[in-house]
Amino acid sequence: MIVPITGKVTYAITLDPTVWIFDDRKILLEEAFNSNVNTLDSENEDNELENASKRWDREVYQQKINPPVNKSIKRFEREKILKSSYVMPLDDFLANAEIDSIASAAILVTASGEVTISLDELINSYFLFARDGKPLKEDGPVHLYYKDGSNRENPIKNITKVIIK
Numbered sequence: 001m002i003v004p005i006t007g008k009v010t011y012a013i014t015l016d017p018t019v020w021i022f023d024d025r026k027i028l029l030e031e032a033f034n035s036n037v038n039t040l041d042s043e044n045e046d047n048e049l050e051n052a053s054k055r056w057d058r059e060v061y062q063q064k065i066n067p068p069v070n071k072s073i074k075r076f077e078r079e080k081i082l083k084s085s086y087v088m089p090l091d092d093f094l095a096n097a098e099i100d101s102i103a104s105a106a107i108l109v110t111a112s113g114e115v116t117i118s119l120d121e122l123i124n125s126y127f128l129f130a131r132d133g134k135p136l137k138e139d140g141p142v143h144l145y146y147k148d149g150s151n152r153e154n155p156i157k158n159i160t161k162v163i164i165k
Contacts, residue, residue, distance in 0.1 A: 001141045003127075007107075007164035010098035017129035017141050020088050021081060029085040032126055033149035082133035087126035087145060094123055097164075105165045108144060111158035121146060122162070128155065 003015040020026055099119065106122040108115045127142040129135065136142065143155040 001135060001137075003142055003159060003161060005093065005097050005162045005164065007162075008100035008103040009164050010100070011096065013093065013097045015093060015127075015142075017088070017127065018135050020129050021086065021133075023088065025092065026086040026088055026129075027126070029087055029128060032087045032145065032147070033152060084130070084133060085128065086130045087128050089147075090125050090127060091123050099164055103164045107163040107165055108156055108159050109161035109163065110156065111160065115156050116165075117144075117156075119164070124148070127159070 001016070001018050003017065004012065005015065006012045103119060105116050105118055108117065122144075124147045126145045126147060128145060129140070129142050139157045140159075142159045143157045144159055145151060145155045
């Protein structure tokens with residue numbers, strides 16, 4: 001259930017979609033293709049000072065960047081999580097991997113072969129990682145959706161690895 005990102009990157013990273021359900025960056029699938037989707041919670045939008053403080057703390061203490069994780073999940077949120085489908089934007093992960101400037105494409109390794117897409121398409125994509133609150137076991141671990149929704153009816157499924165070329 002992991003998805004490595006390798007190839008022309010400074011840091012090969014391994015994504016574990018099974019833990020993203022607790023990540024604040026996740027987006028409801030139904031809301032992902034709205035033009036006004038913002039990946040931050042509305043509380044974080046209103047509190048720029050708090051975000052600046054967190055960035056400062058990371059720089060001063062030189063800690064590893066940790067993903068924003070729900071500190072506490074209320075009961076109604078837990079029920080919503082267990083019934084909803086979620087996607088995760090890929091841009092943060094690709095930024096952390098530090099793609100080489102000479103890279104031009106990405107190969108998505110799937111159960112049925114390889115699919116080549118441009119880096120722009122990859123950066124502007126989501127990984128679907130949960131359907132009805134459960135990991136994608138049969139046709140997963142992740143599906144790729146373009147942020148513009150152009151492949152909404154036909155996502156790239158069964159992605160097991162991303163190779164930057």
